[in-house]
Amino acid sequence: MSAKNPALDSLVLASPGEVIPHEIAIDRHVRRIVDAILEDGYVRHPILCVAVGAQYVVLRDTPLGCAERHRRSENSAPGFGA
Amino acid sequence: MAALNAIGVQRIPLQVLERDDVRFDTWANVVLHPRGCAAVLETPLGWRRGDDAAAAVRVLSSDGESWQSSEPPTTLGERYEMIMRALTGIEDADEVRRSAPLLAKPDGPDSFVLGFRAWSLDDVIELAREHKRLYSGLTRVIAIGRILNLRVPLSMLQNRDFDHAAWSAFLSAAKRRTRLYDEPTVLVE
Numbered sequence A: 001m002s003a004k005n006p007a008l009d010s011l012v013l014a015s016p017g018e019v020i021p022h023e024i025a026i027d028r029h030v031r032r033i034v035d036a037i038l039e040d041g042y043v044r045h046p047i048l049c050v051a052v053g054a055q056y057v058v059l060r061d062t063p064l065g066c067a068e069r070h071r072r073s074e075n076s077a078p079g080f081g082a
Numbered sequence B: 001m002a003a004l005n006a007i008g009v010q011r012i013p014l015q016v017l018e019r020d021d022v023r024f025d026t027w028a029n030v031v032l033h034p035r036g037c038a039a040v041l042e043t044p045l046g047w048r049r050g051d052d053a054a055a056a057v058r059v060l061s062s063d064g065e066s067w068q069s070s071e072p073p074t075t076l077g078e079r080y081e082m083i084m085r086a087l088t089g090i091e092d093a094d095e096v097r098r099s100a101p102l103l104a105k106p107d108g109p110d111s112f113v114l115g116f117r118a119w120s121l122d123d124v125i126e127l128a129r130e131h132k133r134l135y136s137g138l139t140r141v142i143a144i145g146r147i148l149n150l151r152v153p154l155s156m157l158q159n160r161d162f163d164h165a166a167w168s169a170f171l172s173a174a175k176r177r178t179r180l181y182d183e184p185t186v187l188v189e
Helices: A027-040 A066-071 B002-007 B076-088 B121-129 B154-158 B164-174
Strands: A002-004 A011-014 A047-052 A055-060 B012-016 B022-026 B028-032 B057-060 B066-068 B095-099 B111-116 B139-143 B146-148 B179-181
Touching: A027 B002, A047 B121, A055 B121, A055 B139, B002 B154, B022 B121, B057 B076, B076 B111, B076 B121, B154 B164
Parallel strands: A047 B012
Antiparallel strands: A002 B179, A011 B012, A047 A055, B022 B139, B028 B095, B028 B111, B057 B066, B057 B111, B146 B179
């Protein structure tokens, strides 16, 4: 299901100190995402989180679309955490 | 988020979900390892036969035998330690594939399923606040009303001074291209 023109009230720009990840970052994924963001010049999708007090706990951390991640992961071997 | 920190952004674009709009679940890991499920069963978790959903960690071997970690953990921290200990056994696996727990099956003789007690949203929030981070591929999050294709310019995120007017103008323009996506869920009984 999809709809155009959603309300964007749930979007915020937070400082990095306000954001708490729940997963361990994988170096090769981080490098790939850095390259993609620098190449594109934008962050495609907002990171999903819930508010906990004055902070935000990250639930899903996918600034790229699935198709982009697969296209840009040709050099990453399948394996733990892939 | 680690990528954005590596780039050195001053702001991170977030979509803040209401808890009622989040469905939280668990992935099972289908593991291909040269030593099969022995790779995990050698970790000291008091393994015994069984498939109790309350056990922190469970293994389904390729020959259909079920194993579970001994005593159900009494605290979330204890459960976290047990899971992380089991996961160290598969760090050198040939392949790890995530699968819905009900559908997870071993792929062959060296394959097995590593399953975990289901997470709740509160579990994961508590772990995160205690800086106990999980490996990816364990938690499954289904969000109702995801905003996609926002395309926040990097220059806006790198700016030290937050420009409210620019952000508001960006959001107004973004309404024309963003997409609201309700993730489909499939329930298998």
